[in-house]
Amino acid sequence: MLWIVLAIVLLLLAAVVWVGVRGLLAKQHLERSVSLVDTLKTEIVAGDSDAAKRTAQELEDNAGSARSLTGDPVWGAAQYTPFFGTNLRAVRQVAVVVDDVATGAVRPVAGVIGDLNTEGFAPKNGRVDLQPLVDAQPAVARATTTLTRADAAAAKIDTTATLSPVTAAVNRLRNALGSVSQQAATANKVVQLAPAMLGHDGDRNYVLLFQNNAELRAGGGIPGAVALLQAKDGAISLGDQAAGSSFGPYDQPVLPLSADTTSLYGNITGRYMQDVNLTPRFDVTGALAREMWKQKFGQQVDGVLAIDPVTLGYILRATGPVQLATGDTLTSDNAVKLLLSDVYAKYPDPTVQDAFFASAASAVFDKVSSGGFDAKKLIAALADGTADGRLRLWSADAAEQKQIAGTAVAGALPTTSKRTREFGVYLNDGTAAKMDYYLDKKVSVGSSVCRKDGRPTSVVEVTLKNTAPADAATSLPRYVTGGGAFGTEPGKIKTLVAVYAPANAIYLGASQDGKGAALQTTVDGEHPVAQLETLLAPGQSTTFRVAYLGDAKYASAGVQATSTPGVRSSKVEPLQFDCAKPVPVG
Template sequence: MLVLLAVVIVLLGSVAWVGVRAVLARGELEGAIPLASTMQRQVVDGDGDGARLTGEELTQRAASAAALTSDPVWRAFEGIPALGPNLAVVRQLAAVVDDLAKNGIAPLAEVAGGISVNDFRPVDGAIDVQPLIDAQPAISSAATAIVAAQTQASALDTNGTLDEVSGAAGRLSAAVDEAAVSISAVDRAVRIIPAMLGANGPRNYAVLFQNPAELRSTGGIVGAVALIHTENGAIQLTQQAPGASFPRHAESVLDLPPDTGNLYSQRTGQYMLNVGLTPSFPLSAKLAQEMWRLEYGVQVDGVLSIDPVALGYILAATGPITLPTGDVLSSENAVSLLLTDVYARYAEPSDQDAFFAAAAASVFSAVAGGDVDPVKLITALGKAGAEHRVLVWSSSEGEQAILADTSLAGSLPISDDATQRFGLYLNDATGAKMGTYLDVNSSIGQVTCRNDRRPNYTVEVTLTNTAPADAATVLPRYVTGGGVFGVAPGNVKTIVSVYAAPDMQNLGLSQDGQPVPYLPASDDGYQVSAIAIELSPGQSTVLRYNWLGPQQFAGENELQMTPVIHRNETKKLDIGC
């Protein structure tokens, strides 16, 4: 009897032990996870010491939770049916948080006091790159820890567990995935920014100012080009030239891939204004690099691109800027002033180019001079980058590899097991600046109707010419084109190309519900459908591009597209069998 009583007491004590430790561990985990957001906010606010202390608290709480859930008694209770799987998942959750805190958060906490967003604010035209260099090991460690945490979190088996436990596992996995995006971006930034700012020697970059009033696949014609020199963090705008000032070469300055030449003609590599005809920005950049070398004898180390919409985002960080003309350029009027008003004011293209150059130089001076809110600047650049309004190419293979799978690279869309990506690219065929009046709506969807489960995909594009009915007479000839290229004044003519993954089957396209002839082609292995559309003022049309996938797919669909002026978010398209 005494033996039985002793066994009962031990069992009750063990249950109480596990129960108490479970409550304590839950408290530690619930207290730890929100601290990651607190730490991030403190870094953004420039409170490095606060971020360091928060990181230390998070690490301590995570270690405590792991210790509370990993003793022999807890592990023994994991063998109990029904209860055991819940305890196992809780232990594994605590271990994921603990590993991430030790290997990721702790290194970040150590450097939090020595780096903040203010380090991205130029002082007297220079950025101190040393804090970024010093932070590289810690951020690299954090990035590695995040990837490990993603693997661990995705491997958690929550079958048969309580909703509270499975919900906690789901929230942790989502939080780790979100953190991975941020840490990856920061890791890339601290690895590439110092080098691009001349930490290892002087650099020269050509900056293309793309004008979406006359569309090209990567954004627009190259209205102006600037040369930026960087050295030891110092940034100087050393030269500017109108895009139209570059000569038209008799042949492409570089050998074009056959697909590019077939789709977009040799003009892509003959004239600076046309380097964006191809949707592959790395190719556009190499062509621009060679054209600059041929014209000025300088081999630039990289090529950047930006458009007026992105300048508008940046002006939200600098505040309004007064131009040499007396105009006040702001985030509210940047697009209208640079893409509409300038054409009404100046009839001569050279005067328009001078205005664009002055605006770009003024914005650059404000940013380089440190007259900018660093948090707003980073937010602005992030938004512009996500919309492909800022593109970056580096001639350094190592740096380009860091950029390769980011939106900044401007590469053709890359699909994976989770996401099927398509490309929508627009090239002006009006020969003028009517892109200001082109409204673009897009949607994408899929449906599975076949017995072999191969899905059908549809990319729908709605184009509308929003120009006034009397556009032919009220708009400047330079804007309408005056019919020089065979397009009636006031009309908008656009070549619309959609790219699908190489392994897809092209099923053609329709316009306003009717099948139409189109150009089936390929580009670097991608399947392409292209069609030229001309719209009169007020006219609208709906294009549907159809494809057949190679195998069953249950992931998401995305559309990468030319950054037009009036951008609408891509919607989900419901299609039937």
């Protein structure tokens, strides 16, 4: 019996040593894999395909070694021992996930990265070569599928009883995969959609809305100018142009509107091109703009794109200054001020203003289509515009629109997931003028579990301020102030503020400047909406708070808010509040 016990003890010691040594080696391979990922990112951004392939192979070798070291029978049996078993099982699962990502995502993408470098997308002879995107579609699709599965697998790793270093490693893996899988999904949609939408399989035509942020609409700004964007096998050009005011008014909405849209924004949403984006639903905006273009020009376009002067300013960082027919020079520094403020004093005629706005956009597009830009800076500019909510895209093709849905350019209502609950803050101008150039906006959002049933209370706070000069009524052009023609005293800013909550949330209450708020509570689809009207004199500000009760199963999710992009960009701030008085009323 003594010899049997001794043999068992020796076997156990050997197993411990075996697992310990292999665990240490696996740790080294996993740490090396992490450092190689950082190297790979640098090489991909630099477009160094040869180096990226070598790094990808080294990453795959290290990940494979970590998987092999944690996959033998001894390790497998040790996974079921008390205490240490949960740690060994977690390390094994991490190794499997990393190896799957290396072979199923990194390897295929590294193989095509040389054909997808940013400089390759600069137009040559006015045309972008779309074939590399087409060729990359299978590899990017495979990588996206792999990363989605890896993200799900990492989420299932049990860390309830693991040591802190193991828990930290798993959390790091989850955070990385959560971010990368979302980026890969977006990249996959771009690769799948871009060739067809840029005319690879046949010419495409789009309505382009130039949104003016000086007169806000929920979707951005009033469409002051409208143009036809033509795409022919990677060559992009602008065709017919018209002032937004030249469309309508139509006797009836050009397409049927939902009762919710009519209740919140009126049937003018479907009767004036300048009001198609009163609703934050860009799929509705796109369909209405497309129909109005058809009724005016007899042409059925393939989709609708929206852009604003702030994004043009971003793009000018890549193109450099452009000269306008008027003699003005448009730069990244002066674009917003020139297009949204100075133009009204320089050209009092609204028709000339619209033409100036359209010509500026046309000049920038001409420079981009000719290839006169820094490719990396252009991609960064488009990314910034998209992140701000300033770029919107809708396709009339149902299959393409399904791919666009859920991306940052879709212009959809707030969504809810296990990670994030989104709110929406949408502003519509009520001044009927261009005073929103002087409107500052601050949005804050916070959430806390204030009830025994675990349901979270969320509060959205919106602060608006009129920063116009005290003598705005007389110092600013009549076209900017409205001159009182539409019922608002010159110099003041009237704004409709709509706060959208996640689907099926319950409205709890609201306040304005510490007092009860006179507002409209309604719904847009499944989204509860609280809307109120503000009127601010120069220098005056107001703060609007609204609280909603959410679903307990999303209590641990973070909260975020999307907002109508104004002249100046602002970040959503975190909000702390007292559970006893989430919307304090004095």
